[in-house]
Amino acid sequence: MEKLITMIKDNSIDRFKSHMKYNDVSIEIPNDKNLNKVRSFRTVIILVSGDDLKLIFKVHFTSEIANYFYQNAMQKTPAAVEKSIDFMKEYTNVVAGRIKKFFTDQNVNVGISLPILTRGFDEIFFELPKINDAIVENWIIKAEKYHLCCTGIIELLNPNVVSRLKYSVPEQTDNGDEGEVNFL
């Protein structure tokens, strides 16, 4: 389970670097244990789900942050905040694609949802999984003066699946978009 979370974190960082065009990023684990508190104004959420597990990846940001990352990646000012938001959605999507690839490569069949934009406030409506085989973790990807709050939630529907999964820290690749699955 821990490895799965690490896998998600690693993917989020890896894809962050490639998507946001940052090489120098760091990760920080906040002390706050109230995991599903309202963290920021906006949240993009994406679900990776199969018969054996359910995985949710969320990023929390403000329009300012989204604009900043967009500008950094695209080297241009977004025409509207929606462009930046789409950019953030795309980020979650590539992270989810990498996660799906991870599972598919190990014969765990999963699908990914559309990345959905919602308000940070909606966090209060999300209930944490009540089963034991679940894990929730927040982390912050820091890049220059801005940072991105991420949340990973893994719920194992088939606990045996964990033993089948093997994860090692991936080597840095230049092809940031490898394994990306385009969403519909």
Next chain:
Amino acid sequence: MSFNINKDLQASHSIITLLEKAKNFSEITIDSLPIVFAVINQEGVILRANRCLAQLFRKDCEQILRDNFSSIFEKETWEIFRNNFNKIIECDHKFVEFELDISDGEAKGTIKESYYWYVTRFGSFEQSEGNTYVILGQNISKLRESEKQLAEIFNSISLAILTIDSNKKIMPRYSAFAECIFKTSEIGGNNFKDFIFASGMRLLLKDAQDAINGLENIFGESELMYEVIKDKLPKQIYYKTCGKNGNTEELYLGLSYQPIIYDGIVKRILLIVEDRTSIVKAEEENKKIKILDDQVVRRVVQVRSAKPEMMEILIHEVDKLFSRSKEHLQSKSWRNFANTMHSIKGNARVVGLFTLANLAHQTEDLLLISIEDQLNDYEKIRENFILMDKEWEEIKILFQALKSDSSNKSNSANKIANIGEIQELFAQYNKCILEGQIVETAIISEKINIKLQKILSVELPSIKQLILERAEQTAKKLNKTVNVDFHCPLIKVNDDIKDVVNEALLHLINNSLAHGIEDEPQRIEKGKTPTGNVCIVIKEDKDILHIEFNDDGAGINIAKIRNKIVKQNLLKLEEAATLHDDKLIQFIFMPGFSTADEVDEIKGRGIGLDAVLSRIKAYEGTINVKTAADKGSTFIIEIPLIKKKEVVKKLYSVRNFVTNLIDLLKVMEKEDNISIDYKNLLAESTNGTGIIFIDRTKLLLALTNHIGIVGQCYKKVQLNFRKNDSGLVSLILSYKDISDKSQAELKYSVPIDICNHYILNHGGRVVETRERTEIIFGFYLSKDLIPLITYSYSKDLSNSEIENLAQFINQVMDEFDIRISVEKNETTAGIHFVKHLQDSRVSNHCLFTVNHTEFKRSIFDHLRRLICL
């Protein structure tokens, strides 16, 4: 299969995308709401905020997440917010609503914005934020500003605007002016009927009372019910305020009603109250003015109808009556007051001033009721008298304005000329006072007095016309006819005596016509002429005025008097039966006694003869009655022309007076080239102790004026003293070589005329012949009457005090021309003045104080007694 799944996913994704857009749109809508929207947790941390709230933080709405809501408030204000908020947290309220100001952004404490807050529970999220709450805040600053402006307008309207709620109570919010009208700040919460209508309810018509009761029950009823009562609701009411300090004020309030209707049902009533007191009073005043206008018209008609010569006489008479009435009113001499009212009434009726006569009649009525019922409430009498007084003043002004008759003009011209002269004299008088010319001031003062007396002096026959008019008027009213013979030689009397005669005769005429003279059928039946006869004869003999009033009527009904005496419990039956007729007749002069069976405006009050007697008595006169059944009655009145009380108003030494006179005459001789022979004058005047009983200064002025004028007309004036057997002393002025022209000038000389009047009025006399005038002005004391006064003083007196006393005694001796001897009596404590009077067989010891005035007055009183004897 895979293709189908992809299609399903595609469809799901489409709908999710749509929902996402919809949600985003909702979120943007909330963000854009023009009110504050926030979701906070129990600690006040903002979980969701819209743009409106973010503006209060001066931040973007994305940036204020997790800020604390309290930071937009000042500390104290947040406490209030928190207190309200806690009602939901702790007291389980579903929501709270309240108003609270917040400071505008950074400028805390400066600009306040009013907000209306609505806080409600949002939900409990144990796994995330715990309890959450929705806050809605509406900026009502503009509303409050508008309210404030409206309130300013509302409160500046001088109307009480009240709302009555369904509990029939006045709602707490009302226009500020309401407190001004109702004189209380405790308006809200009162039952509207008790508060507004209680004091004036009984004055309203029954319909209006019913309408108010209907209004009380209108709440919750159909507006049609209101339509039924609305026209009957009172538009104006009487209202009595109750001030905190017990002061009350009477108001007239104008009312208008406006129902507040929802769904056809009357929920509240808007009541607009206007203070119409000043308007109502002005209306009343207008009514009064209209009445007054009517009165003015009546007055003009009455004054125009009156004969001008009669009015001239009447004005003089009634003025004096008013003056007397005021004195009686002030001294509360009600009987005398009633008499004067009766006289005013009679006088006014004679010339047709019926408004004044009616007012006098009303005053009489009020007075008699007060006296009979012992009400002691004379305020109405006073008020009525004030009305009379005003009416009289108006009559006089009007008469002066309407006067057009040439003779009147002439008379007025004389008076105006005199008044003009007096005004001129007053101007001189004021000038002399300013310049400190004391002697001149005194002389001018005397000249003014003389002028005034000239204006006021009248001849007794002048009353004839008034008497005849009265007789005619009264007879006409009583349907009788009367012939009045009036005989009066040219007798000059002072004004007061003329008044007494006038009043007495008016009353007697009234009385005679009311009670004595029968109507024509009765007279014919008795074998008399159809017209009644009254004969009035006035003559003067030995300083006594004799008036005989005779009528040929039925005579005084002795039996009727007797019955009335018994009926009025004045005497017992047996006493009345045995009382002599002469004594019985005297009862007709009793106050309130009348034999008339009915009271009307002419007879029945028993005031007339009482008034006659009291006036005559006041002048030391007498009245006697002779009567014979069916032959008539005779009233004989005697009035002394010189009142004894007035004889010795002033007392001075003749010798001193003559000395003063000679001094003045010598100045005149020198300045006016008058030749005066006063040889032996002083020697004669000092031959014996004499006292003048006329004001020395006035007599001196009168005589010098007299001699001055005479001196212009004659070559020589000789002055002598004469002392007659009765002790009277006189100054005789003998003239030589006078022309006719000078004689005429003398006759109309004001100072001489006034001098004569003045001397007459103060106990003296003037006897004029062609070549001499004798002025009797004093009294010589016979030897046995000269008082010898001694005084003693104690040894305690210092030498200077003894000297002062001696000086004073000398002054008194000089002034009164008497001798005062001085004895030392060292055994007596204090100072004692002992009078030894030669006429007293026994020494009359009197104790005086050292007060000089007392001593002087005592001697003065003694001399007065001597002269009166």
